[in-house]
Amino acid sequence: MDTPDRAATQPAASRAEDSPVFSFLNNLSPIEPLKSAYNTSSLQVYQSINITTISSIFTSPHDNVHKEPRLPKSPLGEISENDVCTDGPDENYKPSKSSNAVRLFACASAVAQETRAVTCSGVAEPPAPGPCDLSQRPGQFDGGSPDHNTTPCHGVRSDLKQDKSRKFEAVQTVKNTLEKRKCLFSTEIQLVDAGQRVSDGDEVLGCEWSDLISTTSGELLAFDSTMDEHHRGVHLAAKNAESCGYLLSRLTGDGNISDRAHPSASGQQVYYQELVMGEDQTESAQIFQDDQQTISPEEIQDNIYEANGCVPLDYKAESQQHRGIRRRCLVFEAAGFSNSAVQKGAVEDLSASTRKGKTPVQIQPRGLRGIGLHLNALALTPKGKMACQDPMASALLPSSASEKDVHGKLLSAGENFTNSGGELLEFPMDDCSTGGFPVNDPASSQSVSPQKKRRKTDNGDDGEACKRCSCKKSKCLKLYCECFAAGVYCSEPCSCQGCMNKPIHEETVLSTRKQIEFRNPLAFAPKVIRMSDAGPETGEDPNNTPASARHKRGCNCKxxxxxKKYCECYQGGVGCSSNCRCESCKNTFGRRDAETELTEEMKQEGELTENCGKEKENDQQKANVQIEDHPLLELVPITPPFDLSSCLLKLPNFSSAKPPRPSKARSGNGRPSSSKANATVVQSCKSSKVAGGTDEAMPDILKDASSPSNCVKTTSPNGKRVSPPHNALNASPNRKGGRKLILKSIPSFPSLTGDANNGSAMSSTDGAFGTAPLALGPS
DNA sequence: GAGTTTGAAACT
DNA sequence: CAGTTTCAAACTC
Incomplete structure (x- = not known):
């Protein structure tokens, strides 16, 4: 470069200060310092440039790239993503990204000029061509991690710097984590932002990347020296978190910048937090240390990979150091969370409560990872999954939320959800993880942390509770993926290939989520409406609606x-609703109301009456049997279909007095009289549509059901069926038993707060947790 | 464990 | 908006 020469020349020039040449040199002089620094080492240069450390940022993009390909999911046996994903596009990303990173680095170093410094420093200056081979080669970047990279970069750019200062505060990380979660799932964030920024992106990217890289490496090193380990760890963790989280936050648009700083942390860290929270905060520190050692290889690797990926080739020699740092970061992240946990608590009462609840359980690093967030309960699966979810759901209901509830809140993913209840929607943690968690049973939970690890596995063993996705082509970024649909990151139990649903790819996940939500706001709403939702009596419905949304959508079984579980309604342990378009519905949990059916029934009644009685009995028996079989039912009293519950709520008498008959009767076979009665009742209860008068009495939920749109702005998917509420009947299958169960659950509904206790109690109890299925309510 | 069925999700 | 395709879970053997 010219600078060296200049350096040499300058002295001479200085001597001849007067000479015009000297003046010229002077002008150039500013560059020299940089140059010198640059020469010493690229790292130093970066430091000198000193963009605030934004290691996280840097990491995130890289992470994405490397991670997928390289990352082994879990030491436990998860196959490394690379292995799995080999076919995935991810692989391609790696090289490109790395190359990109390298490029960036190179550019940064090479350029190391004013412009760069400026751009990096925070302003999003259009990168000069120089820095940006990248800009010139947008393709590469994109190729690496198409969406992620670009968006993240954007986010990173200016904000990161600002955040740096804040990073120091570990506490903030906690807040961030919370926000992150919100961010992660928040639908509010709009892709548009990302898109817009993306446009800027290419150029920016180049700069940012360089910045990131430089900062990362520099900071990491710097931290080591300057900060004590603990602090350092936190800091690093924060950075990491920030990288992703920040971007995400940006996308989401929530969170203050300060908060945003750590967003990424929230995403990934969330898991940690939960774990941590489970344990005492005080303990957390120790735990973290332990974690460092114990931390699951996956996480470590992930982090490492990220670091590696980020690190320029030149730096690779130092990579080891970075790795070490990274590990710490991971550990510390967790620790940071733990530490921050307190703050979090401040931030969210819920979080605090949850912690306590969790505290009993020891968290181990692995457990953390495994714990994925199920933002949405995997509600659908009746089996273990349901149970897991449910717990969360239960928690959701009561404001009083037990500790569990708190967790749930913490977990709450989408803002939408949060909105729904007024309270955050809780998303059950991973089926396994969460289920296992603190909530499960304190006693068991208390069991050593190792158990936690087991939990996942155990759950899986237990049943499919932990079972996760096995996506191959969707990259776990579509609703096809249970994990993604549930708002949870894929974890060990998953057998997915080319998985992008990981904290590392938080950005991508969020952006994808946004897209999907944009298309269908209710896409991530719980499939089944929870009791709590039913609770609407309180009138909260409007907010909750989202949850019910899916259910509203109804099945389309033929x-x-x-x-069978093919049926979402059945899977959710809920009766079909008017929204369902199913054919020959025999949902034992309740039939879809369908005015049409009613009409049909009306017609058929005469004929069927006789048969109906028999059939009904058969159906009931059948339903009962099925119900018994149904995992959810078995575990816990199922929450009646929201409709039903609502009806019950409104019409306690009805429920108690007459057990609703099995829906079947209604469906076609219907028993005439009873079916009619039921139908009428249902209508009254459920569909305001049918009976306007009923509206008053009708629980909000019902209303919601009728108008899903209320809660969610989204278009009403429901639209399809107008038919009145049939569900009320639905509950019937169990009828008596069902009602009883319902009644139990119902209590919780009525008073979100007060009942919460009930719910919490349930949740708190192991069984409850397991039973969570109640959660059905998840919806 | 592999193959088929099923229905939701995604796409056109 | 409807029809078709794609996808992964559920199911069967």
Whole structure:
């Protein structure tokens, strides 16, 4: 470069200060310092440039790239993503990214000029061509991690710097984590932002990347020297978190910048937090240390990979150091959370409560990872999954939320959800993880942390509770993916390939989520409406609606008769609703109301009456049997279909007095009289549409059901069926038993707060947790 | 464990 | 908006 020469020349020039040449040199002089620094080492240069450390940022993009390909999911046996994903596009990303990173680095170093410094420093200056080979080669970047990289970069750019100062505060990380979660799932964030920024991105990217890289490496080193380990660890963790989180936050648009600083942390860290929270905060520190050692290889690797990926080739020699740092970061992240946990608590009462609840359980690093967040309960799966979810759901209901509830809140993913209840929607943690968690049973939970690890596995063993996705082509970024649909990151139990649903790819996940939500606001709403939702009596419905949304959507079963898990309604342990478009519905949990059916029934009644009685009995028996079989039911009294519950709520008498008959009767076979009565009742209760008068009495939920749109702005998917509420009947299958169960659950509904205790109690109890299925309510 | 069925999600 | 395709879970063997 010219600078060296200049350096040499300058002295001479200085001597001849007067000479015009000297003046010229002077002008140039400013560059020299940089140059010198640059020469010493690229790292130093970066430091000198000193963009605030934004290691996280740097990491995130890289992470994405490397991570997928390289990252082994879990030491436990998860296959490394690379292995799995080999076919995935991810692989391609790696090289490109790395190259990109390298490029960036190179550019940064090479350029190391004013412009760069300026751009990096925070202003999003259009990168000069120089820095930006990148800009010139947008393709590469994109190729690496198409969406992620670009968006993140944007976010990173200016904000990161600002955040740096803040990073120092570990506490903030905690807040960030919370926000992150919100961010992660928040639908509010709009892709548009990302898109817009993206446009800027290419150029920016180049700069940012360089910045990131430089900062990362520099900071990491710097931290080591300057900060004590603990602090350092936190700091680093924060950075990491920030990288992703920040971007995410940006996307989401929530969170203050300060908060945003740590967003990434929230995403990834969330898991940690939960774990941590589970334990005492005080303990957390120790735990973290332990964690460092114990931390699951996956996480470590992930982090490492990120670091590696980020690190320029030149730096690779130092990579080891970075790795070490990274590890710490990971550990510390967790620790940071733990520390921050307190603050979090401040931030969210819920979080605090949850912690306590969790405290009993020891968290181990692995457990953390495994714990994925199920933002949405995997509600659907009746089996273990349901149970897991449910717990969360239960928690959601009561404001009083037990500790569990708190967790749930913490977990709450989407803002939408939060909105829904007024309270955050809680998303069950991973089926396994969460289920296992603190909530499960304190006693068991208390079991050593190792158990936690087991939990996942155990759950899986237990049943499919922990079972996760096995996506191959969707990269776990579509609703096809249970994990993604549930708002949870894929974890060990998953057997997915090319998974992008990981904290590392937080950005991508969020952006994808946004897109999907944009298309269908209710896409991530719980499939099944929870009791709590039913609770609407309180009138909260409007907010909750989202949850019910899916259910509202209803199934479209044709061959399964709504008697198999193919049917979402059945899977959720809920009766079909008017929104359902199913054919030959035999949902034992309740039939879709369908005015049409009613009409049909009306017609058929005469004929069927006789048969109906028999059939009904059969159906009931059948339903009962099925119900018994149904995992959810078994575990816990199922929450009646929201409709039903609502009806019950409104019409306690009805429930108590007459057990609703099995829905079947209604469906076609219907028993005439009873079916009619039920139908009428249902209508009254459920569909305001049918009976306007009923509206008053009708629980909000019902209303919601009728108008899903209320809660969610989204278009009403429901639209399809107008048919009145049939569900009320639905509950019937169990009828008596069902009602009883419902009644139990119901209590909780009525008073979100007061009942919460009930719910919490349930949740708190192991069984409760397991039973969580109640959660059905998840919806 | 592999293959088929099923229905939701995504796409056109 | 409807029809078709794609996808992964559920199911069967």
């Amino acid at each position: 061959k399964s008769s709504c008697l």
